[in-house]
Amino acid sequence: MGATYTYLNATAGRATAYHHLRQVDADADGTATYSPVRALRFGAAAVALYPVPAGATATLDLTALLSSPQAVILLDLTGRTLARYILASGQAHPLDLPVGMSLVRVAGYTLRLLHQE
Helix, strand or coil: CCCCCCCCCCCCCCCEEEECCEEECCCCCCCEEECCCEEEECCCCCCEEECCCECCEEEEECCCCCCCCEEEEEECCCCCEEEEEEECCCCEEEEECCCEEEEEEECCEEEEEEECC
């Protein structure tokens, strides 16, 4: 009898991920078997932040997002909120950045960006 399951890999990103399943026989002696390794290819992320590293301004590209508006939070590396924005989807937006490393959270993504003078 076949089984159905789902799994969300939140760290998949834009790369190829390699996965296999470990199956344990719960009815018998608990022996484990492994499925063959499968390559999963992911397309481009729905959100992009560029250039990397950035100057005083970076571009937050929301063109692949369909729902609008989007809450955007700019954080420092300690998690302190530096700025909050409400931006329209389907567009690219300039963001003013502080010097150093920043995190940008939008639509379930957390993007890291270095601002150099």
